[in-house]
Amino acid sequence: xxxxIVIPVFNEVECISPLLDEIGVCLDAETGYEIIVVDDGxxxxxxxxxxxxxxxxxxxxxxxxxxxxxxxxxxxxxVQAAGKQxxxxxxxxxQNDPADILKLYRVMDESPDDVHMVAGYRKQRMDGWLxxxxxxxxxxxxxxxxxxxxxxxxxxxxxxxxxxxxxxxRFDHMHRFLPALVxxxxxxxxxxxxxxxxxLRGQSKYGIHNRLWIGIVDLLGVxxxxxxxRQPVVSEIR
Numbered sequence: 314x315x316x317x318i319v320i321p322v323f324n325e326v327e328c329i330s331p332l333l334d335e336i337g338v339c340l341d342a343e344t345g346y347e348i349i350v351v352d353d354g355x356x357x358x359x360x361x362x363x364x365x366x367x368x369x370x371x372x373x374x375x376x377x378x379x380x381x382x383x384x385x386x387x388x389x390x391x392v393q394a395a396g397k398q399x400x401x402x403x404x405x406x407x408q409n410d411p412a413d414i415l416k417l418y419r420v421m422d423e424s425p426d427d428v429h430m431v432a433g434y435r436k437q438r439m440d441g442w443l444x445x446x447x448x449x450x451x452x453x454x455x456x457x458x459x460x461x462x463x464x465x466x467x468x469x470x471x472x473x474x475x476x477x478x479x480x481x482x483r484f485d486h487m488h489r490f491l492p493a494l495v496x497x498x499x500x501x502x503x504x505x506x507x508x509x510x511x512x513l514r515g516q517s518k519y520g521i522h523n524r525l526w527i528g529i530v531d532l533l534g535v536x537x538x539x540x541x542x543r544q545p546v547v548s549e550i551r
Contacts, residue, residue, distance in 0.1 A: 314345040316418060317395035317475070321387030322350060322405035324357040327514035329405055330366050336411040337370060343415070349374045351391045354381035385488045392478050400478060404469035409433070410508035417472045420505055429477040429500025432463060432492055433470035433507035451528065458536050463492035463504055470507055474500070482538060489528070490535045497542045
């Protein structure tokens with residue numbers, strides 16, 4: 314595998330060690346991958362748990378933000394530091410199933426060269442009804458505005474080209490719009506159904522109240538980028 318697994322975490326002291334163990338089990342037969350955990354300024358002991366996890370995961374790479382800069386910044390730090398061609402991201406709360414990493418990687422490996430992202434689609438979400446309803450509304454509005462043909466743009470589980478990501482415009486909350494941004498860059502995006510699980514430990518760090526209005530502003534900003542991001546078709550005359 315030519316894969317860097319990037320996991321952004323913020324105050325996930327209860328979740329990150331079991332998640333790392335599960336990734337190790339799921340990818341036990343694979344070689345050529347690395348795991349990068351980006352601690353986004355946690356203040357709950359996550360950093361100490363990560364240091365201890367190196368005893369059972371000697372190849373684990375740990376990046377640390379001095380303060381919380383947000384999930385998009387944490388993902389960007391991990392991708393920047395990654396040493397592999399392909400990047401897999403998943404949330405640090407354990408709701409994404411690590412077994413799906415290999416599933417998405419195989420889809421990517423078998424896809425044409427113009428496919429730059431395989432995105433997870435949480436068809437059966439294991440969240441409360443309010444969160445599910447909010448997500449359905451957000452996905453419908455996003456599709457109506459951006460036309461990105463992505464049923465679950467905010468799913469944290471995805472695989473994409475490192476080179477493509479590094480060429481994307483950077484802004485806070487960009488991780489929620491990666492399919493549209495990759496398409497704007499000229500790459501194709503495939504959506505694949507993935508497993509979604511209940512959160513067994515800790516508490517969610519994101520809610521409707523702290524992202525609704527920001528999400529609307531971001532949505533309009535991404536649409537603005539789409540309208541001004543035409544890629545020229547270049548041919549050389551000999």
